[in-house]
Amino acid sequence: MRPLTVNKNDRLGTQKSKRKTSKKSVAGKRLLTSRRQISKRSKKPKIELRLGLGSIWFAATTIFGATASITQKLLRKKSAGSPTRRKPAPVWRKPAIICGCTVVGAVAIASLSNFLSERDIVQASSDWIDEQQFALAGAFGLTVQEISVAGREKTSPKDLLKALDVARGDSILDVDPELARQRIETLGWVESASVMRRYPDEIYIKINERRPFARWQINGRTGLIDRNGAAVTSDDTPEFRYLPKVVGPGANEHAAELFDMLAQNPALFTRLRNAVRVRDRRWNLEFDNDVTVLLPEENALKAWKQLAAMQDEKKLLDKGLVAIDLRAADRMYVRLKSDAAALRRADGEKT
Numbered sequence: 001m002r003p004l005t006v007n008k009n010d011r012l013g014t015q016k017s018k019r020k021t022s023k024k025s026v027a028g029k030r031l032l033t034s035r036r037q038i039s040k041r042s043k044k045p046k047i048e049l050r051l052g053l054g055s056i057w058f059a060a061t062t063i064f065g066a067t068a069s070i071t072q073k074l075l076r077k078k079s080a081g082s083p084t085r086r087k088p089a090p091v092w093r094k095p096a097i098i099c100g101c102t103v104v105g106a107v108a109i110a111s112l113s114n115f116l117s118e119r120d121i122v123q124a125s126s127d128w129i130d131e132q133q134f135a136l137a138g139a140f141g142l143t144v145q146e147i148s149v150a151g152r153e154k155t156s157p158k159d160l161l162k163a164l165d166v167a168r169g170d171s172i173l174d175v176d177p178e179l180a181r182q183r184i185e186t187l188g189w190v191e192s193a194s195v196m197r198r199y200p201d202e203i204y205i206k207i208n209e210r211r212p213f214a215r216w217q218i219n220g221r222t223g224l225i226d227r228n229g230a231a232v233t234s235d236d237t238p239e240f241r242y243l244p245k246v247v248g249p250g251a252n253e254h255a256a257e258l259f260d261m262l263a264q265n266p267a268l269f270t271r272l273r274n275a276v277r278v279r280d281r282r283w284n285l286e287f288d289n290d291v292t293v294l295l296p297e298e299n300a301l302k303a304w305k306q307l308a309a310m311q312d313e314k315k316l317l318d319k320g321l322v323a324i325d326l327r328a329a330d331r332m333y334v335r336l337k338s339d340a341a342a343l344r345r346a347d348g349e350k351t
Contacts, residue, residue: 144171150204152209181194213259
């Protein structure tokens with residue numbers, strides 16, 4: 001075997017390398033040591049800072065908690081020992097506030113009203129609105145151009161247009177159908193009416209006219225009334241002279257009741273000329289031969305039937321009488337004409 005030999009140069013090289021590595025290791029250890037010292041130095045103040053903030057926070061919370069608990073205890077003792085009450089408001093405060101607000105409001109309203117009245121702002125605004133509305137209606141053709149009436153026979157067209165109070169060219173939006181209806185129903189011949197707007201330019205009126213029922217004379221003037229006693233017209237036209245006439249205050253209201261009673265004997269009823277209401281209590285009947293029948297205030301129907309029976313049997317109305325008094329319940333009184341009385345007068349009698 002070949003013996004191991006150590007080269008001198010090799011050993012020196014090895015030693016050198018060991019030395020070099022040793023130097024490097026020593027330098028590294030030193031560097032590591034210096035880094036650790038630096039890190040220790042840099043970390044030490046941080047640890048001290050954290051410890052300082054923690055201690056400050058702990059001390060603050062402890063002090064605050066103790067103070068709060070002491071304050072709470074004191075407040076409890078104070079509230080338990082002597083409770084505090086709010087001082088009540090004076091009695092006059094609320095009425096004074098209400099009166100003050102009322103006075104201020106009244107003054108403000110009065111001032112505003114005075115300002116508006118002096119400047120005439122309300123009237124000017126209303127006129128301006130009307131002008132704009134009229135202009136708008138004219139632009140869209142909403143103006144009255146035609147008035148149609150249905151059911152009119154006796155009502156005067158002139159009176160109808162006057163009551164309607166609408167002229168051609170007026171804005172159809174300004175026509176109030178309800179007010180127009182009320183005005184038209186004030187006309188004597190009109191019993192009921194309806195008014196409507198037919199856009200764009202027509203006013204339509206429908207009328208129900210009254211039917212004349214009798215002639216009514218009051219204060220020397222004779223006119224027509226309907227069955228309800230409403231005055232139809234104040235003119236005694238020849239067209240309705242065939243109707244019976246009632247005379248006196250209240251006669252128009254009781255005419256229908258009277259004529260219904262008299263109609264139970266049509267033959268006698270057709271001879272009636274006038275029915276006079278006496279003190280608004282009873283009737284005097286005037287017939288076509290100038291005979292007057294005085295009906296009682298009560299049981300007038302019974303008296304009328306008695307008169308009809310005597311007329312059928314004895315033709316009482318044709319015996320030259322002036323008046324027949326039926327006001328007594330158990331007897332009848334008659335008054336003769338002068339010539340008839342002379343024929344029936346006995347010798348030596350003057351009545």
